[in-house]
Amino acid sequence: MARVLILGAGISGHTTARYLGKWIGKEHEVTVVSPNAKWNWIPSNIWVGVGEMTEKQVTFELEPIYRKINVRFHQARAVSIHPDGGGAMAEPHVTLEYTDPARSGEQAALPYDYLVNATGPKLNFGATPGLGPDGGYTTSVCTPQHALHANEQLQAAIAAMQQGEQKTFVIGTGHGMCTCQGAAFEYIYNVDHLLRDAGVRDKARLVWISNEYELGDFGMGGVHIKRGGYITNGKVFAESLMVERGIEWIVRAAVKKVEPGALTYELLDGSEHSLAFDFAMLIPPFAGQPLNAYDAAGTDITEEMFAPNGFMKVDGDYRPKPYEEWSKADWPSTYQTPKYRNIFAIGIAFAPPHPISKPMKSPNGTPISPTPPRTGMPSAAIGKAVAENIRDLLGGASELSHTASMAEMGAACVASTGFDIFNGTAATMTVFPVVPDYETYPEYGRDMDLTFGEIGLAGHWMKYILHHVFMYQAKLRPGWSVLPD
Amino acid sequence: MSTDTLSAKPKNREPYQQAYYPPVPTKFIRWVRTNVVWQFIRFWVINFKILRLLLKSHH
Numbered sequence: 234m235a236r237v238l239i240l241g242a243g244i245s246g247h248t249t250a251r252y253l254g255k256w257i258g259k260e261h262e263v264t265v266v267s268p269n270a271k272w273n274w275i276p277s278n279i280w281v282g283v284g285e286m287t288e289k290q291v292t293f294e295l296e297p298i299y300r301k302i303n304v305r306f307h308q309a310r311a312v313s314i315h316p317d318g319g320g321a322m323a324e325p326h327v328t329l330e331y332t333d334p335a336r337s338g339e340q341a342a343l344p345y346d347y348l349v350n351a352t353g354p355k356l357n358f359g360a361t362p363g364l365g366p367d368g369g370y371t372t373s374v375c376t377p378q379h380a381l382h383a384n385e386q387l388q389a390a391i392a393a394m395q396q397g398e399q400k401t402f403v404i405g406t407g408h409g410m411c412t413c414q415g416a417a418f419e420y421i422y423n424v425d426h427l428l429r430d431a432g433v434r435d436k437a438r439l440v441w442i443s444n445e446y447e448l449g450d451f452g453m454g455g456v457h458i459k460r461g462g463y464i465t466n467g468k469v470f471a472e473s474l475m476v477e478r479g480i481e482w483i484v485r486a487a488v489k490k491v492e493p494g495a496l497t498y499e500l501l502d503g504s505e506h507s508l509a510f511d512f513a514m515l516i517p518p519f520a521g522q523p524l525n526a527y528d529a530a531g532t533d534i535t536e537e538m539f540a541p542n543g544f545m546k547v548d549g550d551y552r553p554k555p556y557e558e559w560s561k562a563d564w565p566s567t568y569q570t571p572k573y574r575n576i577f578a579i580g581i582a583f584a585p586p587h588p589i590s591k592p593m594k595s596p597n598g599t600p601i602s603p604t605p606p607r608t609g610m611p612s613a614a615i616g617k618a619v620a621e622n623i624r625d626l627l628g629g630a631s632e633l634s635h636t637a638s639m640a641e642m643g644a645a646c647v648a649s650t651g652f653d654i655f656n657g658t659a660a661t662m663t664v665f666p667v668v669p670d671y672e673t674y675p676e677y678g679r680d681m682d683l684t685f686g687e688i689g690l691a692g693h694w695m696k697y698i699l700h701h702v703f704m705y706q707a708k709l710r711p712g713w714s715v716l717p718d
Numbered sequence: 719m720s721t722d723t724l725s726a727k728p729k730n731r732e733p734y735q736q737a738y739y740p741p742v743p744t745k746f747i748r749w750v751r752t753n754v755v756w757q758f759i760r761f762w763v764i765n766f767k768i769l770r771l772l773l774k775s776h777h
Contacts, residue, residue, distance in 0.1 A: 643772075658751055663771050695765075
């Protein structure tokens, strides 16, 4: 019997866990370690942040779900990896610290034969002074609790506007190297929709601020789509939507500091500016979860296994190279670590070889460009491919035959721009591949037949239905495994 | 010219601002975006497009 240990139960970790539980849960030991007792469908947090959904609608308890497929669950935080064994245990193992209230602070070591690192991002609010809801002056929608806090502040602002006050809302990214612009993009339009419904839109100034070079970059270097007889950049559509909704925008911006009611930002030209706000929702930059690695002698090998930003190195090409020489071959496909064939890193936890958007720096040396997204559909596809490979290895395979390179897969993103069954809208976007492939598609780096975008009510229906489909699938309800990931 | 006439005259729209350049959807396009019949058709078209994307992404 082999032991498979999965660290993290986000979109990618939970995908790996549910497939491995289904395929090998009866013969082998599959264990999930996550500091959170609940699973969260993160894409719907923006609806919690505007009061359209409750925390209960976007979360559920993991342990009873894992019991259905013989997966063990530990509510704990991984502290260190010992891939060669050492210390108290000769076998490869991971040390944990329990966050389960019943065992809080208790430490343990779990041995493994296969390890999947799906620890997701550390929300690095500390990178910008004053950023974030815990000790800072901005809100966030990264967790259900953050989204609830954002909605409380939003409702208070609406109440004040109904009394005649004017308010400024600033929404976007809170650092020069953020990813996940899409969540902020959805949030600003949902706030706009809510303010219109409340009859106070005329009392609100809405400002978008982001580290993108142009609107519509989304950390993927933007997209080109066919529309109205032209091949047009997504920037045009993103700007059009901003103008239609009366939203101002600031791009090429790195938020440097947030103080009560005002933030300071630097632009790519090096100039520094200040912006006053009454409500701000700014996405933090992501870093890898703090996790150290040690060899059998107890020597720290963290730098060997992890990139400086804390993400785990896998089968990508991490040699530094200029933008012009980036290639699809740089991107990992099996997510196996080069030194340890029994360790994989998936979802946000794997280290991308480089960004997708061209890196930019201000004359002051401040990096102001998005880091690459690896959330949602790519995360699930990567999680499933790694589950398939571990299943095959346990069945006697000697090679990894399942791949999920972001340079060979597409992604669909349905970005809500207003919640209502008849008057809601969403921007539906697909790109193929996620990482532009100029070798296969020399002109735009993408397949123009599979890359498209449109705005409408159909998108809202899609997003609402997908919410329920993915919650149903994640809860392992009957037929879950035939649903698309 | 009276002062009243001057204040009633609409102000020229400020050019060279960020909101001056992007295309803005017409009333018809905005109506189409929430027209239930058309959007029901688009719903299936979008589903088909995403299905094609999924099939091409599978390895």
